Amino acid sequence: MTTESSLADVYDVEQFRMLGKELIDALADHLGDLQNKKAHKVYPDNAPDEEFQFWKESLGITSEPIQTLKTILQRSQQTQHPKYMGHQTAAPAPISALTGLVTNMINNSTGVYEMGPVSNAMERVITDFTAKKIGYGSSSSGIMTSGGSLANLTALLAARKDKAPHNVWEEGHNKKLAVLVSAEAHYCIDRAARILGLGDKGIIKVPVDSNFKIRTDLLPCYLEKAKADGLHVFCIIGCAGSTATGSYDDLKELSKFSEAHNLWLHVDGAHGGAVVFSEKYRNRAKGIEKADSVAIDFHKMLMTPVLNTALVFKEGNKVYHTFAQRAQYLWDSPETEEWYNSAKRTFECSKPFLSAQVYLILKTHGMGIFEKNVNQLYDSAKTLSELVSEKSSFQLVHEPESNIVNFRYAPHKNMSISELNTLNTDIRKKIVASGNFYIVQTTIADQRTLRCTVMNPLTSKSDFIELLNEIEKQGSFILNKTTLLA
Ligand SMILES: *Cc1c(COP(=O)(O)O)cnc(C)c1O
Helix, strand or coil: CCCCCCHHHHCCHHHHHHHHHHHHHHHHHHHHHHHCCCCCCCCCCCCHHHHHHHHHHHCCCCCCHHHHHHHHHHHCCCCCCCCECCCCCCCCCCHHHHHHHHHHHHCCCCCCHHHCHHHHHHHHHHHHHHHHHHCCCCCCEEEEECCHHHHHHHHHHHHHHHHCCCCHHHHCCCCCEEEEEECCCCHHHHHHHHHCCCCHHHEEEECECCCCCECHHHHHHHHHHHHHCCCEEEEEEEEECCCCCCCECCHHHHHHHHHHCCCEEEEECCCHHHHHHCCCCHHHHCCHHHCCEEEEECCCCCCCCCCCEEEEECCCCHHHHHCCCCCCCCCCCCCCCCCCCHHHHCCCCCCCCCHHHHHHHHHHHCCCHHHHHHHHHHHHHHHHHHHHHHCCCEEECCCCCCCEEEEEECCCCCCCHHHHHHHHHHHHHHHHHHCCCECEEEEECCEEEEEEECCCCCCCHHHHHHHHHHHHHHHHHHHHHHHHHC
8 A cells, every 4th residue: 555645745855856767768768669650559549438437547646656657658649659640739849848847846937027037038038039030020029828729819809909999898898899810710719709709790701712711802892791780890810821721821911901901910820820930931921020910839830848829919019908907916007018027918827937948949959940840841741742642542632831731532533522521531530540640630611631730850751651551541441341231
């Protein structure tokens, strides 16, 4: 029987030292096994109830906590595996695991300077650095926040404060407000707009063209229609890029339109805003520097663990008014611009020490490391799309503009859309269950696609070749079985 700890035991230094050394070795072994594709499924594919039972039954004191941590390693989604090509989550730079040890130990909560002197200072360094890469001038400034969803919500609040005809923050709603956004925008934009109280009518979804970009030619008529319906549009949101296909909206056109109509332009660059770090690919987001605000997730293309987002404003002072409020115990005057009390500008009060993650990656691996990563991932996706195009039994759904590639297995010309949808869904299930790869699916214009996001710079061309071969194998196996049964 293991005995319960005293509170003094909890803080025992030598136990910490011993466990820590053991853990680092376990983590390094695990990472090595994944990189060498040894013995690990990319995704363990346990059913939710099974996983719940496992952890429920295993709760209780142990003398070997490292064993429990190893079990977490084994049973998790392996984002460090080169054959992980699923959702847009980084294969974090291993230095970030070490950074996390330190930030978790010091537990500086960032919101006010005295609770996070280093974190507030570093946050300014990182957001200034990002602002410069965006192409913003000296009046810009930004904040870091827990995720793109929260960053987008914060940006829409700032937009409303700046552009709405009355002060909703103080007076509540008395005129119907609306935002314009691409039909392909991430669902968190819709959610943010609803949280702002805009309702169904206040979220105006503009159709996209054949390249999944917002139809800028339709904007004047959508704006006119909104006015005729008694809505005041205050903001337009550009995707850089969109979630399903990674397509970039024409930000230059959006900025012209927003300037002409006195709208706030927010760029949701949660995923693809990272191109600002790349000379080769930054033209994908041409015009981004004209936006009033830009959100970029470091935890997608930029190698940090979740969640880690920069929200940068062209006119940095505007965001201070967004959350204008008295909090006597934290700061004296709500309106003064104190960059070092970051809670003045964020929804979050306590906030993790996010900037250290970005800072340490740059410090350890060089200021060009983000550029290398973005270029590698975008180049890789191009390679995958070329391999798909070369195979007559596959259909490429779009030329990739980023590291997202959608395609489907379609071996016979006479298959209906619903047959193809079922076939591709079944193929994905088999692939995921095998544990050999992890890929996801989506639906574009009612058609199911297999969706790969190349997130790991160690993923190679041979991994793609193997993936496509396996899809073909599973696909023809499923088709043969169905023919036999029919
Ligand atoms: C991932 C993503 C989001 C949501 O960001 P989180 O950091 O997951 O909250 C929003 N927009 C786009 C385009 C995204 O790719």
